[in-house]
Amino acid sequence: MSELLKIKExxxxxxxxxxxxxxxxxxxxxxAGKTTxxxxxxxxGKSLTALSVMGLLSHxxxxxxxxxxFQGQDLANxxxxxxxxxxxRKIGMxxxxxxxxxxxxxxxxxxxxxxLTVHLGLKGHALKSKVALLLEQVGIPAHRANSYPDELSGGxxxxxxxxxxxxxxxxxxxxxxxxxxxxxTVQAQILTLLDNLKTSMxxxxxxxxxxxxxxxxxxxxxxxxxxxxVVEAGTVDQVLNSPSHPYTKALxxxxxxxxxxxxxxxxxxxxxxxxxxxx
Amino acid sequence: xxxxILKARDLNKFYMQRTGRFGFGTTQVKALDNVSLKxxHATTLxxxxxxxxGKSTLARCLLQLQPLDGGSVFFQGRDLADLPAGELRRxxxxxxxxxQDPFASxxxxxxxxxxxxxxxxxxxxxxxxxxxDKSLKMLVRVGLAESDMNKYPHEFSGGxxxxxxxxxxLVLxxxxxxxxxxxxxxxxxIQAQILLLLKELQHEMSLSYIFISHDLRVVRHxxxxxxxxxxxKIVETGCIQEVYESPKQEYTRNLLRAIPGQKRQMV
Numbered sequence: 057m058s059e060l061l062k063i064k065e066x067x068x069x070x071x072x073x074x075x076x077x078x079x080x081x082x083x084x085x086x087x088a089g090k091t092t093x094x095x096x097x098x099x100x101g102k103s104l105t106a107l108s109v110m111g112l113l114s115h116x117x118x119x120x121x122x123x124x125x126f127q128g129q130d131l132a133n134x135x136x137x138x139x140x141x142x143x144x145r146k147i148g149m150x151x152x153x154x155x156x157x158x159x160x161x162x163x164x165x166x167x168x169x170x171x172l173t174v175h176l177g178l179k180g181h182a183l184k185s186k187v188a189l190l191l192e193q194v195g196i197p198a199h200r201a202n203s204y205p206d207e208l209s210g211g212x213x214x215x216x217x218x219x220x221x222x223x224x225x226x227x228x229x230x231x232x233x234x235x236x237x238x239x240x241t242v243q244a245q246i247l248t249l250l251d252n253l254k255t256s257m258x259x260x261x262x263x264x265x266x267x268x269x270x271x272x273x274x275x276x277x278x279x280x281x282x283x284x285x286v287v288e289a290g291t292v293d294q295v296l297n298s299p300s301h302p303y304t305k306a307l308x309x310x311x312x313x314x315x316x317x318x319x320x321x322x323x324x325x326x327x328x329x330x331x332x333x334x335x
Numbered sequence: 336x337x338x339x340i341l342k343a344r345d346l347n348k349f350y351m352q353r354t355g356r357f358g359f360g361t362t363q364v365k366a367l368d369n370v371s372l373k374x375x376h377a378t379t380l381x382x383x384x385x386x387x388x389g390k391s392t393l394a395r396c397l398l399q400l401q402p403l404d405g406g407s408v409f410f411q412g413r414d415l416a417d418l419p420a421g422e423l424r425r426x427x428x429x430x431x432x433x434x435q436d437p438f439a440s441x442x443x444x445x446x447x448x449x450x451x452x453x454x455x456x457x458x459x460x461x462x463x464x465x466x467x468d469k470s471l472k473m474l475v476r477v478g479l480a481e482s483d484m485n486k487y488p489h490e491f492s493g494g495x496x497x498x499x500x501x502x503x504x505l506v507l508x509x510x511x512x513x514x515x516x517x518x519x520x521x522x523x524x525i526q527a528q529i530l531l532l533l534k535e536l537q538h539e540m541s542l543s544y545i546f547i548s549h550d551l552r553v554v555r556h557x558x559x560x561x562x563x564x565x566x567x568k569i570v571e572t573g574c575i576q577e578v579y580e581s582p583k584q585e586y587t588r589n590l591l592r593a594i595p596g597q598k599r600q601m602v
Binding site for chain 2: 097098210239240241242243244247266267268269270271272273292293296306307310311312313314315316320321322323
């Protein structure tokens with residue numbers, strides 16, 4: 057199997073409190089053409105893990121241990137210049153809030169074209185036609201290239217974000233809660249779009265979510281995080297149908313199902329603490 | 336008294352929206368378009384719809400927090416619009432609201448004890464000791480500690496703040512509670528806690544809930560009846576099981592199909 061990205065024993069701490077581990081000993085791998093979902097509650101360290109892959113951690117946080125290997129190359133050893141060549145070119149990223157991650161004073165056509173100019177040197181007519189192609193690919197009419205972000209709906213903005221991130225045909229896509237801010241019908245459309253793009257471009261996808269419904273629909277592999285640690289990892293069938301860690305079981309028990317048959321059971325954190333099995 | 340505690344008939348609400356170049360033009364947006372609904376005593380009616388469907392406008396209009404452009408709301412058979420101001424204020428005690436954002440809906444400069452007590456004070460219920468005693472009992476009932484009375488909202492997590500919001504609304508012993516997306520800002524484990532708490536309290540206090548939500552999985556668990564809103568109109572209503580198992584409208588079918596997690600069986 058071709059491992060695209062390998063995270064090994066990743067540990068992240070606040071710069072001024074090196075003993076407080078926000079992400080502790082996290083290891084997992086992502087393969088080309090597969091979707092790996094990282095699930096967890098807020099504060100479990102799932103976003104930090106993704107940001108550190110991209111080298112986008114805040115200056116107040118430091119990586120105290122571990123490696124992030126992309127195609128066998130340790131991203132930590134790269135200079136800022138080299139990292140910039142990977143970011144957006146080989147690894148694309150989609151953020152949660154399509155409102156705040158687009159520049160309101162630039163047309164979406166310009167913003168989609170920017171990575172193409174920077175990384176591939178596309179200009180003029182070639183650039184224009186590639187942007188049009190990308191817009192079609194994500195389901196926005198090509199003439200909307202001259203629109204500004206505020207003229208688009210939330211779902212369309214997220215489509216623009218996706219077009220930007222796949223512009224340079226990256227090998228891997230990181231999506232941090234890409235559908236959390238969207239309506240459920242739009243969410244279904246965006247997830248289908250991402251899934252189709254992943255297959256057609258054979259991308260590896262790292263999808264961060266807190267929604268087990270989303271996991272069930274798109275994941276190949278699942279990583280469950282709790283308080284900065286990976287408590288369980290495996291294929292989607294393993295994790296969803298026969299979870300082995302008590303936290304995974306507890307988390308699954310509080311997800312409401314669409315049929316309303318399953319009684320809801322909140323997580324008993326005190327019990328988890330006493331039951332805490334080594335990970 | 337009829338079995339319906341709250342009835343809304345032909346509610347209409349319009350907004351003017353600026354359109355065109357530099358916003359010189361205006362068009363009318365129908366936020367509520369002839370909306371009628373009935374809430375049975377001690378049951379939960381869920382109002383679902385996508386963003387912009389008018390469900391939050393409906394919540395505010397039902398409680399007379401926003402003036403209506405047409406239609407009437409009957410609480411225990413009385414038209415709220417016909418009540419004199421003083422009487423409406425007295426009735427508000429029975430009509431409470433739980434808000435979506437537990438970060439924005441609590442006054443950051445007031446202590447939790449004061450926040451919960453304020454309603455009792457405004458409605459002149461009990462003397463100082465009784466009010467204090469009532470607020471304390473309510474706070475403990477929703478799962479907070481006695482010592483939390485003297486803390487400020489920022490000292491609490493999102494789930495705890497939502498508990499404060501619930502205590503604030505329920506200390507007045509209301510009859511109807513409108514819950515506007517009460518769990519959508521919370522983690523799934525906290526969401527389960529709050530949903531169970533709301534159900535328990537409904538049972539204990541015979542509360543009738545209007546439960547506004549965009550999450551059809553949550554609604555399936557808490558509601559007895561459901562109203563589906565789309566572009567200011569109610570497109571389908573019925574008992575929850577009926578609507579989920581055999582939806583009549585195409586729009587409802589689309590919503591139900593879009594619920595994530597249906598491609599695979601989960602434990």
